[in-house]
Amino acid sequence: MSAPGLDCEVLVVGAGPAGSAVAAALAADGRDVLMVEARAHPRPKACAEYASPRIVEELRRLGLPEAGWQRDALPLAGMRVIRGRDAVDVRYRDAVGPRSAWGLDRLIFDTALAAHATASGARLVEHAAFDEPVWTDGRVSGAIVSTPEGATTIRSRWLVGADGARSRVANRLGVERPVIAPRRLGMVAHYEADPELADHGEMHVGPGWYVGLAPLAGGRLNVGMALPMEKVRRSAKEQFQAAIEGIPAVAARLAGRRRLTPITGASPIGHRVGRAAGPGWLLVGDAAGFIDPFTGEGIYRALRSARAAAESLARSDDDVEDRYLAARRHAFAAKDALTWLVQGMLVSPPLMGYALRRLASRPATALRLGSALGDCRPASDALSPFFLAQVLRP
Numbered sequence: 001m002s003a004p005g006l007d008c009e010v011l012v013v014g015a016g017p018a019g020s021a022v023a024a025a026l027a028a029d030g031r032d033v034l035m036v037e038a039r040a041h042p043r044p045k046a047c048a049e050y051a052s053p054r055i056v057e058e059l060r061r062l063g064l065p066e067a068g069w070q071r072d073a074l075p076l077a078g079m080r081v082i083r084g085r086d087a088v089d090v091r092y093r094d095a096v097g098p099r100s101a102w103g104l105d106r107l108i109f110d111t112a113l114a115a116h117a118t119a120s121g122a123r124l125v126e127h128a129a130f131d132e133p134v135w136t137d138g139r140v141s142g143a144i145v146s147t148p149e150g151a152t153t154i155r156s157r158w159l160v161g162a163d164g165a166r167s168r169v170a171n172r173l174g175v176e177r178p179v180i181a182p183r184r185l186g187m188v189a190h191y192e193a194d195p196e197l198a199d200h201g202e203m204h205v206g207p208g209w210y211v212g213l214a215p216l217a218g219g220r221l222n223v224g225m226a227l228p229m230e231k232v233r234r235s236a237k238e239q240f241q242a243a244i245e246g247i248p249a250v251a252a253r254l255a256g257r258r259r260l261t262p263i264t265g266a267s268p269i270g271h272r273v274g275r276a277a278g279p280g281w282l283l284v285g286d287a288a289g290f291i292d293p294f295t296g297e298g299i300y301r302a303l304r305s306a307r308a309a310a311e312s313l314a315r316s317d318d319d320v321e322d323r324y325l326a327a328r329r330h331a332f333a334a335k336d337a338l339t340w341l342v343q344g345m346l347v348s349p350p351l352m353g354y355a356l357r358r359l360a361s362r363p364a365t366a367l368r369l370g371s372a373l374g375d376c377r378p379a380s381d382a383l384s385p386f387f388l389a390q391v392l393r394p
C-alpha cells in the first residue's frame, strides 16, 4: 500500500534526540518533514542521563525554550571518576567560565524535544516502524514503513536514519559493520537520591567496566553501568546487583536506598557503520555509530550530528552527502580519537590508576581534559603530545 498523504521531502526515522533535532531544524526552515517512530512518547531509553554542557547551545539553536527543559533537569558541576583509592574531579570550563553538565530524565526530555519538532512544523507518526528503503535509479527515494494498519510506502526526497544504536536503516542500507571492541552490556535503573551527590555524579571504574551514579531532578539517582559480556548467562538483575556489590564504594552509596524503576538495557552497547551518508540518505545520532557511554556525550553527539545533517540539507541537493561527511569529520574526528584514548585506559586498570593519580595532583591539566571531554574546548587540545606528556609525566 502506498500512502501519498505521508509523502514528504525529508523522512526521518526515529524520534529520539537526533531525529527530533534534525526534524525541528528542517521544519523551522520551511521543509516538509515527516518523522516515523516505532514506539510512542513518552518512551523509555536506557541511558545514564548525564549530558554534556554543550547541549545548551544545541538546544538554543533549535529554539527549545530553556526554562522548559531545564525545569526537569539538574545542573551538575561534573563527575568524580574513582578507581579504588584514586579519584579525580572532571569539571568543565569554556572561554566564558565554568560550565555545568546536566542530569536529564530521558522520558521527559525526549518527549519535549519531539513535541518541539512538531511545534516547529514536522509531522510525527508514532507506532510506525521503518522496514526497508525504497530505491529509484540507485538513489533512496523513500521507505516501507509498518504501522498497526499494515505496511505502507512513503516517498521522500531524503531519508534520515535516526533510529539509534540498533539502526535498521543502517542495516538495510548495507552499511552496518560488526563492533569488535568494546563489547559491553549497558544497564540502568533509578534509585532514591543520595544527598551527598546533589551537585555532581560519580563514575566508579572496575577492571574494564564501570558503574556511574548520576543525580536527577526529583530526588532520584541514575545508576548506570557498562559490564563485560559474560559467557555464563545470568539474569540482568543478577548482573546488575553483582556489579554494585563488586565495587564497595558503590554498594555503600546505594545501601538502604530503594530502586525506583525496573532495570532496563542489557543489550550490547556499540554500533559501527562503514559510511554515514549516501545517495538520498543520511544517518544521524547513534545510527551513524556509537562507541560507549563512558565519556557521556551521546546526547550531545545526537544533537550535533543532527545540526550537521540539517545544515547540509539546507543548501542545494548537490553534494549533500559530501558536505555532511565533511561536517562530521570536522565535528567528531578529534573527539573520537580522544574517546578511544580514554577507552584504552579503561581496559588497562594500572594505566587508568596512574593517569587518575597524576590528574588528581594536576588540577589545571584535569580541567583541560574534562573540558575537552565535555566539548567545551577542542578535543585536539587534549591530544597534543605536550598535553599527554603533562598527564603522564611522573
Ligand SMILES: Cc1cc2nc3c(=O)[nH]c(=O)nc-3n(C[C@H](O)[C@H](O)[C@H](O)COP(=O)(O)OP(=O)(O)OC[C@H]3O[C@@H](n4cnc5c(N)ncnc54)[C@H](O)[C@@H]3O)c2cc1C
Pocket: 013, 014, 015, 016, 017, 018, 019, 036, 037, 038, 039, 043, 045, 046, 047, 048, 049, 050, 051, 052, 128, 129, 130, 131, 162, 163, 164, 165, 167, 168, 169, 186, 187, 188, 224, 225, 265, 269, 284, 285, 286, 287, 290, 293, 296, 297, 298, 299, 300, 302
Ligand atoms: C547504557 C547506556 C548509557 C548511556 N548513557 C549516556 C549518558 O549518560 N549520556 C549521554 O549523553 N549518552 C548516553 N548514552 C547514549 C545515548 O543514550 C545515545 O547516544 C542517544 O540516545 C542517541 O540518540 P538517538 O536519537 O541517536 O537514538 P535513540 O535515543 O536511541 O532514539 C532512536 C529512536 O528511534 C526509534 N526507532 C528504532 N528503530 C526504529 C524503526 N525501525 N522505525 C522507527 N523508529 C525506530 C526508537 O524507538 C527511538 O525512539 C547511553 C547509552 C547507553 C546504552
